[in-house]
Amino acid sequence: MKTFRIRVDGQAAEAEADSETSxxxxxxxVGIAWPVSCRNGTCRTCLGRLLEGRVRYDIPWPGLSADEKDEGYCLPCIARPVADVVIVKA
Structure with missing residues (x-):
């Protein structure tokens, strides 16, 4: 299974994940701190914005508006990479 690089903008550490790992x-x-609470996409504590890359979700419509999705926002607790990702905390 292919793995993708995950980087938080402004941090040196990188992670790797396959398309089945959030x-x-x-x-x-890898020790990258990121705020999270519910881990199911409803509380929005983990809200981030993709600067590069793409993600997918196992649920049809996570706790994001259509505008937020269009603007690159994602919920890292349930988002799975489908390309290399660079993310920043929203």
Missing amino acids: LFAAMTR
Whole structure:
């Protein structure tokens, strides 16, 4: 299975994840701190913005508006990479 690089803008550490691993889980594995609460996409504590890359979700419509999705916002607790990702905390 292909793996993708995950980088938080402004931090040196990088994580790797396959398309079945959430961004949050991958970041946690390498010690990158990211706020999270519910871990199911409803509380929005983990809200981030993709500067590069793409993600997918297992649920049809996570807790994001259509405008937020169009503007590159994502929920790392449930977002799975489908390309290399650069993210920043929203």
